[in-house]
Structure formats: C-alpha cells, structure tokens
Amino acid sequence: MIALTGCTTDNSLRDEHEKIADELDPTRDEGPVRDPGYEDPEANSRLGYVNYTKEQFEQDPERNRVITMNRTEMADIITRVILRHEAFDEVATLVTGEEVLIAYEKNDLLEANEAADVARKSAESIMPRHFEIYVSDNNVLIRDIESLHNSTTKDPDYDNTIEQIITEMKKSPQGRDD
Template structure:
C-alpha cells in the first residue's frame, strides 16, 4: 500500500512539472515589462509575419525613427538585439545607439537606399568629436556602400522627419534628400574615414556621380 502511494505521488509531481513547462513555453519566456521584451511580439515586429498585417515593400520606403535619451541612468535599451532587416529597423538601431553617445539627448534618423541622415540635439563642447561618434554608430550597422550625414542643427530635425513622409520612388524625394544633405554638411561631419573616403564615406568616384546626377536635373 505504501509503495502504491509513493508511485501515485511521483506521477502527480511529474504531471504538474510538465504542465508548468508547457505553460512557460506558451508564454515564450518573457513578459513585456519595463525593459524586458516579449519574444513573440519582437519576432512579429522584425519579420512582419502574417499577411493580415499588410506587409509593406520595405525597398520602396524610407525608414525613419526618432529616439530621446532615457532619464534612467545606465538604461542600455540600445542593446535590444534588433536585426537590421529593413530601413525602419536600421533607423531604429541607429537612433537608439546615437542617444547613447555622451551629450546626445535626441536623435532622428532617416535611412534611404544609399544614405543615412541623422539630426541630433547635443550640448557637446566638441562638436566635431560628437559628430564623429554619431556618424560611426551608423557606419557600424549599415552596408559599407552607404554614406552617412549628420547635423547638430536642431532646426533640421523636422526636415529629416518630413522626408519620411515622401514617396521614396519619386524624383521630388531624391531632390529633397540631396538638398537636405547640402544643409547638413554645413555642420561638423567628424573625421575622414580613410585616405580614399571623405567624412561621409564618399569616394572621388561617388562625388563625380553625384555631380553628374545634379546636372541631369
């Protein structure tokens, strides 16, 4: 009789543990609270699963994201582990990393098919060093053929945001991006990337192509 009770008790314990494990798996480990990310939500956000959500053609859209520095000290939410799958995700990563740069409190990032435009707010006394740091956050995540332009002119932040609403396939959009880049380059751009590339990652060939395209318009 005693042995039978022990066996029954053991089976109950195993059943309870199995139920807990299954329940935990359904919750997918994390609940959304504070800086903790719900894995299911994050997976949907990154991969646009489900046709009912209306998956967009990311190649035909600019990506725009703006971030402000968290008031919580050592809040490293920039390290969320996002994968750069489309332009909006790239803009998200770059803006998050930018506000982790010392003295940068607000950053708006636009990602096109070949450029990254970052407008940020800073109280840095060394504008060129801060520009270099912000610029390098972008170069660390985008494909190498991209060019990066930065500005600490707060007035241009709205212009960067407005570009996100344009149809990226239109000629007007390309002209607007070019014009804004011209204005942004009046701000410090940091140091040259290499002997063959200027501060924005442009080579002499890149500059020639841009001049030719400008004359075509």
C-alpha cells in the same frame, strides 16, 4: 476673423506635429513586434545561422524573393545607439536606399567634431559600407528629416529634397574619416 484663421492654422500645424511625433514615438510599439525576447526570453542570446547547398537553394520556392532591409528598423537602431551617449539630447535618423541622414541636438559634453564622429561611427557600425552617411548638429534639420518619414523613393520631389538636406548637412562637421 483673420486672427481666428491664423490660430486655426497654428493649431492645425501643432496638431499635425503632435500626430507625427506620436507616430514616430519609439516606445509606442513595445511588445512582440519590437522585442524578439518578448515571448522567448532566450531570443536575444541565440546565434543566427543558416546553411544551404546550391541544390537546396535552387529548389527553394522563395529563392527569387527580393532581399530587403527594413529602413525604419535600421534608423531606429542607429538613433538608439547614438542616444545611449550622454552628449545627445535628440536624434533623428533617415535611412534611404543609399544614404543615412542623422540630425541631432547635443549638449556641451562633446565638441561639434567629436559629436559628429560619434554619430557617424554609430551609423557606420550598423549599416553596410556602401551607404553614404551625413550628420549635422543643426537641429532645424531634425524637422526636415521628420517631414520625410512617410515618403517613398518614388515621390516626385524625393531626390531634390534629399539633396537639399544633404547640402545643408555638409555645412556641419562630418566627423573623422578613418
């Protein structure tokens, strides 16, 4: 009976991990939600432009809307940029309000410091400068980051968990600070 309970727990953990992996699968949302060129092939080549006068802005009913960043989309972009480099086999990225945490598994094409530099510079090229960026080739941290994928900044253990992960990440090369 105890062995069956143990197997059930292992199967439950495996099922939960597979469910999370499916939720986080970057290919599952293909189509109009993920690809701006899906219905409009020229969407990816258009320039972005806006121009308001102060008067127009003051009259805009949305002028007081909160400006937000889609953290999941930013994490997705960073991960995809890093994976374009042939030295990376798996990358997990978490974007918070202040930090970017990147854990990766690399192959032997790059030394540890070079891989850290590629990961860091990829994130720096995408994120605003005020974000602190932490990287690690400790692939155990991939699962730690994954465990936070449904978290919010209001979760009770959020700050403590993030700090623990950052402490572990700092044990890995962080790339050059240019």
